[in-house]
Amino acid sequence: MNTAFYLDQFLFAVLPYVVAIAFIPATVYRYRARGFTYSSLSSQFLENQQHFWGLVPFHYGILVVTLGHLVAFFLPQQLLAWNSRPLRLYVLEISGLIFGVLSLVGLAAAVMRRLTHGKVYRVTSGPDWVLFALLLLQIASGIGVAVFHPWGSSWFASTVTPYLWSLVKLNPDLTAISASPLLVKLHIVNAYLVIGLFPFTRLVHILVIPNPYLWRKPQVVRWYGRQHA
C-alpha cells in the first residue's frame, strides 16, 4: 500500500462523507440563525451593464450541465440507451460542451466585472472569491474532461455512477475511480470542495425555493440587511 492508495481513500471515500455530514447541519444552522443571508446578494443595482453577461450565460450553462450530471446519476441505463447511436451521443456531448463553455464565459465575465468595478469589488467577500476560484476550476476541468477524455456522458453512467451509488450505500468501491485520469479526479474532488463550502458561501441561494429566477420578469433588487450597506 502506498501514498497514492491512502490519498485516494481520503479523497474519494472519506472526503465525500465529511462534506455530506457537514453540509446538512451547517445549511440548517445558517437558515435558522442568519436567514436573511440565504441569498446570493445581488449586485445588479450597483452595475447593470456587464451584469447580464455574467448572470445569464453562467446560470443557463451551469443549470443544464448540472442537470446532465443528475440524469447520469439517476437514469444511467436510459442515458446509455440514448447514447447507443453515435449521432445521438454526439448531439448530447456537443450540447453539454456548449452549455459548459457558456457557464465558463459567464463566470469569467462575472469575475472580471467584480475585479474591474470598484463598487462591486468592494462588496465581494472573501468566501465569494474562494467560491469563484473553485467554480472556475470546476468548470474549466469539466470542459477539459469533455474534450480530452470523451465521451463522459457514457462513461459517467457506467463508471462514476456506480461509484457514487456505492458511496450512498455506505460501501465505497474506488476501483474504477482510482484508475481514472488526473483531470477526472480533479473534477470530482473539486466538486466535493464546492459542495463542502456550499453552506458558507452565496451558493445557499440554490436552496431557497420556490426559485422562479428562471422564468420571472427581470427585476432590480436591493440588499436586505446591514452588513454590506
Added chain:
Amino acid sequence: MNCKPLFLFACVVLAASAARGQDAADFFRQNCVSCHTVGGGRLTGPDLKNVTQRQSREWLIEFIMNPQAVINRGDPYAQKLLQEARGVVMPPISGMTRERAEALLALLDAESQLPKSQFVGLQMSDRPFTPNDVALGRAIFLGERPLANGGPACLSCHTVKAVAPLGGGRLGPDLTRVYERLQGRKNLGAWLVAPATPVMATTFKQHALQPEEILPLVAFFEDAARQGGQDDSAARLNFFLLGLGGAALALVAMDAVWRRRFRSVRRALVENARRLAR
C-alpha cells in the same frame, strides 16, 4: 467418546476450506483469465499450469501482490516474464491480499493436477473472419447493437481510427491496433472474457461479454489493425470547435432574446423623459 463435536468441527473446517477454494476460483475467473490459462497455453501472460514448480511460493506471492515493484527492482525472472509478454506489465489486482495470493497458488496447484482445468481458456473458433463478423463487431463497438448483459458500448471510452465522425471515447486507450498489441485472436478473445484493468473490471464484472459478442469484436479489431494507423486528434479539435461555435451562437441568441433588458436606472429615466418631452 462423543464424536459429534469433532465431526461438526471437521464439517466447519471443510466447509470453510471449500468456500475459500470457491472464492479463489471466482477471484481467478474475474481477475486472471483475461491473460492466463491453466493448461491452455500462453495468452498475454504465461500458462500457469505447475507455476509453483517454476518459482518459489514466496517469490510468486510477492509478484502477485505487486508485479511492478518486482520488475522495478530488476529481478531477472520478472524481466524475462516482461520480455515474453512483450512489455505488457501485469496490472495491480484490486483486493489482492497475501491470504488471497496463497489461496490462488493452492488453487493453481489443484487445477494443475486435473487432466483438464476449468481455466483452460476460451475455445474460440479458428474459422476465418467474414465481412459480416466485422460489420457486427463494428455495430457492437458503436453501441448500435446493445450488449446482451447491458454493458456500455466500447465507443464510450475507446476509439478506433475512422470509426465515427467525431471519433470514439478517450478514457481508455485507442484500440485501432489492439489486435496486434495483444498478439492475435486468442489473447484478445481471452482478454475480453474478463477484462482485467480496473475500469474495465469494475464495469464488466456485472455485465460480462458473451462469446457470440467477443468473436465479432475480435474480427472488427483484426480488420482495424490490418488497416493500421491511429485515430488522429482532429476529431477532438472538431468537437471542441463545435462547442465553441455553439456557445458563441447561444450568446448571440441570448443578447437577442433579452434585447429589451433593463440596462440601467438612469438610462430608463432619460429615455422616459425624452419620450414624454416629444
